[in-house]
Amino acid sequence: MHKPSTPTSISLFSSGGIGDFGLKQAGFRTLATAELLPKRLEIQRLNNIADDDSGYICGDLNNPQVLNKVLSQAEKHTSTTGQPVTLVTATPPCQGMSVANHKKSDELARNSLVVRSIEIVSSVQPLVFVFENVPAFLKTECTGSDGVNRPIEAEIERTLGKDYEYYSRTLQLHQFGSPSSRKRSITIGVRNDVLWATPLDLFPSESPASSLEELIGHLKPLGNPQEFDREDIWHAFRPYKEHMRSWISATPEGESAFDNEDSANRPHRIINGVRVDNVRKNGDKYRRVPWDSIPPCVHTRNDILASQNTVHPRDDRVFSIRELMLMMGLTEDFQWVSDLEVQAAVTDEDIQKLLKRHAPNIRQCLGEGVPAPIFRKIGENIVNHLLSQSTIKSGRVKRNPLSAPITTAQKAAYTEIDANRKKANAAYYTQPLPAFAVLKRVWQGVRETNKNIKVLEPSVGSGVFVTVLSQLIDKESVDLTVVDIDSIAIRNIKCLSAEVRNKFSNIQSINENYLNIDFESPFDFAIGNPPFGRGPKSENAKWGDSFEIADQFFRKTITEAEKVALVFPKAILHSQGYQNLRDALLDKGDLHSILDFGELAFPDAKVETIGIHLQKISTNDSVFIKSWPLNRARQVQQSYIADPSFPSWVIYRDSKFDHVIENSKTGRLSAWRDRSLSRKKGTKTGPYVVFRGKNVGTDGFIVRSSEDYRVDQQLGEAVRTKVDSLSGNVRLLVPNLSYYPRAVEFPNDPMAIPEGSCAVLYGDLRPDEAKRVVKFASTSAYSDFYRIACNFATRSINVDQCLAFWWVVPNDELVTNAI
Template sequence: MEEKLKRVDVVIATPPCQGMSVANHKKKEQEIIRNSLVVESIKIIKKVRPRFFVLENVPAFMKTICTDIDGVNKPISEAIQNNLGGFYSYIAQLINFKNYGACSSRQRTVVIGVANDYADEISPMELFPDFVEEKTLRDVIGGLPALKEFGEIDHTDIYHSFRMYPEHMREWIMDLDEGESAFDNEDDKKKTHQIKDGKLIINQQKNGDKYRRQIWDKVGPCIHTRNDQLASQNTIRPEDDRVFSIRELMLMMTVPHDFKWVDQSFDDLNQMSLTDKRKFLKKEEIKIRQSLGEAVPTVIFQQIAHKMKAVLQNPPLSTAEINKIVSGRAFNNTEELIEFINKNPLNLPISALSRIAELSNTKRTDNAAFFTSKSLITEMMKNLPVIEKKKVKILEPSVGVGNFIPLIIEKFKDKDVELDLVDIDADNMEVLNAILGKYNIPENIKIRYIVDDFLLHSFEEMYDYVIGNLPFFKMKSSDKLLSKYKEAAINKETTNICSFFLDKAELIGNYVMLVFPKFLLNTPEFEETRTYISKKAVECIIDFGEKGFPGVLIETIAIFINNMAKPNKTRVFSYPRQIRLLQKQKYILDNKLPYWIIYRNEKFDEELKKLKFDVFTVFRDRQIKNRV
């Protein structure tokens, strides 16, 4: 039936994962077909074109093979990219729900997509749930009454009951301390066993989390579908000789207390006789428990939904609308602009405030300070690896109005971050401070503002990351700073300031991710730069074409350089054409060729064999001449 909807806000899909789960020990080729139910979700998203989409599944989700719409078996990540990449900015993250408000250790892949017409307003990275401190079992279920007797039901809560099991099994768990398993019992009679032909045969311990008592002061375990059985994974309470009750599972999975599992109200269920309560649980308990085992903790999607709602209440402003606000306000000085940002009289989203600040900067042409769209930053952050260190130092060498900062914070929100922001323009820094004041910046993110010339500033320590969008313009030979910049430069053949920024970033950063003009790949003045970079690990090159900066017709790339690794493979992504390649670095950065050929392939090589080199001298004429 066709629904008369102008546009759907969000599609959420958590397709069956039996073919992906590590708990499934009996995978077969037919599971590819089952995994292909994911493709049905992709089809719906592709047809309906919601403003947002959310996919959730097991950790191996993106790597798992499915049968795509075109009938070809491929990883789910490729199916998403091929069908949705041209219409959505999306991010896939592996998160443990225990770090985002749930009391259940549950690692899952969550994919969030934002339609292109919203992607410069909000990044999918900003829609993920917020990091919170873990909650222990004692915090979450410690206040519930103890249940000691088989079949006991809390008289105030039908869902808090002692699920019965064969009574002889109680001896296996009754003496266990927290964290101990029935297999740890010294007495063989208290280990899980069977009696065959009068002989006691101890069961095999296939999984160490079976018949194991949980620990009060640790986060709750992952909730599985067979949470009704002692023999299943991590089902036994820290106290009481039983599995977790439905109410305890609901609390661990953040399901609201008044959630209606059946048509009857909670009060009506509690007023039933004990006999009727037991009949009800016999009929409904397993279904409820299995639903909880299949569920996503409600607090996860609740946070995502609240963030999406906030975006929908403030729909994106067009460039024309932003320009109208800027021209209508005509800020005379930095103080007026900062006052506008602080008061936000039009109740604009923060991204719009950043755009207004950038367009109001009269020095932006002089300093080559141009707005970097959020969708492009999202793509860069998607490809930026995260090191294992708990504490990281990050530098933004030319921060401007801070377009990178919100997504840097999102990317590293679970680490202790020292974030140094550098800009030569003091007014820029004041405006940036006002804009960042609108964000709820976590306490683990420490920001330091450095008003100075990055190229002349003395940095005492190395940074784990140097991330940013470099200024790029040719310096005049008469500029007094040019000789100073060249003293420390690796490439002394160019006068483009972006080259000097890149050279210094390379010296102080372990991992460098920078936006750079695309002429890095193929102009003679950057031959020396290409030579020394090719000896490093160039892990990724994103080709933005002319889509890098709104209103600026210059092609740009993002280059990712790992100074701690050896050259190996390079991921190449064409943003305009949505082409992704994995290339051997020495193949596309071949020193036998004058330029880097990032899209090099067999067809190119076939033509290359037919060519003779050093035959012509080339002059590129860009002069515009009047017709005589």
């Protein structure tokens, strides 16, 4: 086991590498940087963005050869170091999506370049991906890898949703560390196995920007159009026609030349001796930016007076390259040209030629780039919140349990808890990423409402869900009610940081058993992780007749909230013990999503769980299914996976499963299992022979073992009496808790009895039907079918009445084709 080495990145559509420079400041090594134009890659070389020359990849990513070069760099890294790539960033062309582009034509092909980014992420499987673009990015149509046109957001979900949990935010970057205004959509995805960090942990934190005067006011004033700073050649601007100067010189700070009183000082043209005013398309054209304002967004056409917010507050000119560099957070050590070329520019004429040669490319790179501080902050968060706690074992990334949690959610998830409290309250705390995955989907359904949102957390525990929810809240008004039977848990919630508590309009904390509380008004949604222990039935069986506390919690929350999203035992899908709950839930509402976490939800317990989201009002029959163990995701119809003719929910149901159903008879057998026998009660000489799950061989044969044991007359006779009392003419012995199903006819021996590691299937079958059951049970076709029937569970698959339903009686053709 070892920690990951230096963080690594792959940059797509990297332009001049401004964002990558920020990642370099955060300690990242760039394995590959892909850019279409050689002159922009040359800037990256000057700044040593990539590790070596093979990392600079020039060309169109639609070209398979270019794309394969990127993938080869990733493969070389992973095969050499045994480490995954940490980060893939992509800033694909945005002209077709930008509101500043008034000359849009058919931009679908250009917009579809994002698909190459998505494909590279899917292939490389980095720990994190970041897509940055204009606000309209996610809603913009692209042509997917399957040739179908769909919004970019849908293409991300289709391709990456099975492997990543991601979140998108539109940020005013000047509020998050960028020195200048820039509204951008940022999508951050975290790989499924990075359970200790969420996308929310990686977004840049809020940090106010300085004023324009504070940022650039110290620089030398520049007067005439040919002037530049001799001590800083990048403090220079593009000359403009002399007749335009009066337009700018007459313009007050904060105003546009279009508003000048003297018409001669407004932007215009002279055509055939006649003055023709220019058309005013944007209010920020020919506008002198105020000193006390936030520095403006740097656009690609930042070299002309007619562009948006390009005019200096005092000087009659556009902003200089140095000023734009400061607005993009670039330090003085960032290089645009080689030192030799700068040193060779001795005279003013030499410098003017150098500027004329390089300034257009430099200014475009600045306009297209990601402000360096934004990617630096994201990179630092990846290092601090993700990599610092990770180790690699057998090629897999895991959290080092000895590492110190950093984020608020991590501190809640990995808090130390007294063993007696844990046992008494069945307290297991959800890891941050599964909590985020559950919350994200229920939050998306309520965040667009204009009303005050009321949220219930009925078993708050250490507050993992509360802290993640606080990160999701933007401008919404949220009232939170938290309940827990543990007074220490309630005390800890009251001591949460102001950063968390201030996100909520109100927090009500209740130290009581949730099942005993009556709430007067309904909640918009309930979230959390109910206790998984067993307890007494609720008073008058108000919340069902189950001893499972989680069962009672679910029944109660669905009566009190429009939507419920819980981390729940996976056994709810197929266990007989939850059959009544399944029926009750679908009587109350509709399934929205089911997230299969396997054993990954809790850091310190081998319990299979799902995230289940139910809502009372649904607009369609569609359910989102995602599996962490299988890396699968899909959208299916509720009536398909929760078929009312089935006793359980089958979330992985598919056409092969249906083929078996169509060629078999289900529900012909019932199940019984002994709970009294164990090896501790065995003897070597007892009269009764005990059969175990290991004795059930393939192809219908009994397999004896030196580990077999016997029991005395009294124990054996009680069990045998029960076996003989089972109805029907057939007895089959099958292993319990096994996803390698097989069956044998129960031994024709009056002294044979089963222990609990196997189950007895019984019912009325013809001899030929019984033989087909045994034959089919040993085939891979039935094994595949049975695992789907068990929802690919590995622990919660006791053979009960519900699972006995799936021990089908196949027809001859199905058996013949399967053998």
